């Protein structure tokens with residue numbers, strides 16, 4: 001009996017010491033590695049670039065993998081509620097730019113996909129890719145080889161479909177990146193496709209499996225960031241499923257782990273090499289539900305991520321959040337549970353208040369990298385402040401002169417908006433003034449600004465009504 005309790009005491013104290021040691025290592029690393037300097041801003045006198053388009057203080061997107069969205073009816077019912085102000089079966093739509101994804105092919109041809117037996121699936125997928133509401137491809141799913149992928153790419157190219165974003169799916173062999181089953185970028189594999197698919201579709205962002213439970217990426221970490229996902233009502237579960245896991249991954253990133261490298265600075269986007277040597281931007285998705293990120297990636301789980309307090313926190317830390325979810329994982333018609341609809345209405349309010357910029361994954365990522373890699377300078381004259389945009393220069397796309405769409409939402413703080421002008425390079429030595437600008441009064445920091453207006457996606461309220469008339473849903 002005595003030796004048993006001795007053993008137990010020895011066991012518990014060992015666990016305790018290891019735990020305390022881990023925490024000490026974590027805190028000392030964290031204090032030593034201050035991440036705030038990583039997000040240094042560029043200033044030219046009193047001119048600086050604002051983090052988010054005016055007036056927003058944070059940005060959020062739903063990045064919904066198409067898994068389990070089995071019919072066109074289901075897909076359109078969900079999108080009509082998200083994207084329009086129509087009166088839908090889920091109530092009045094929230095009219096936000098929330099995108100979705102598609103499967104080019106599925107093993108069951110009766111289910112919703114580009115190459116399904118239902119020709120309307122293809123028609124709608126192509127329409128919504130053109131309009132930007134389908135903004136990423138969710139792997140080639142059940143495609144078996146390069147020949148089959150070539151046939152799919154022909155359909156997409158013939159219809160002029162371009163996609164900025166690729167998201168890996170479960171264990172699809174066509175997935176990209178370093179994971180074991182990801183053969184899409186391996187030139188020795190019979191399913192190798194990234195040489196042709198990247199060129200034809202034009203994707204530059206790839207999601208390779210990273211999911212964080214830090215609320216908001218692209219912002220400095222603080223000690224409290226690791227407790228963002230702590231849930232007072234479920235303290236034990238949220239600590240185990242989120243907080244401790246995230247701390248562990250952070251420690252590994254500091255120790256040099258390639259897999260968790262993005263955690264080191266809480267990056268939203270980082271440059272990554274595909275196996276065939278092509279460069280892409282790898283990006284991070286996130287979730288903060290107390291019962292774990294994977295389990296919460298459903299229509300119902302969304303309401304445990306989008307909450308009043310989490311949105312408020314996202315605004316206060318000024319983060320970018322790409323929520324990992326599957327809206328198709330639901331209980332059937334009418335597809336979105338009440339709680340999720342309420343959560344989405346909260347999100348709409350945060351957008352309309354000017355707190356959170358809500359847009360598609362593709363647009364959010366593009367804004368992030370275009371702003372990050374924007375080269376510009378300022379000249380002050382007696383009567384004017386002239387901002388000159390030279391180019392965007394990044395490791396994936398190279399150096400190029402952006403167009404107005406690339407600059408959508410870019411906002412500069414200036415003390416004198418009326419006297420400030422923005423010029424865009426035509427070539428190395430010439431610039432032309434951008435006349436379509438918006439001059440803003442003070443924001444929550446008290447600073448005024450000038451911006452290139454956000455280019456919104458075309459509204460699809462009437463298109464959805466046409467789909468209704470055609471009997472598609």
Ligand SMILES: [Zn+2]
Pocket residue numbers: 065066067138168169170
């Ligand atoms: Zn998937």
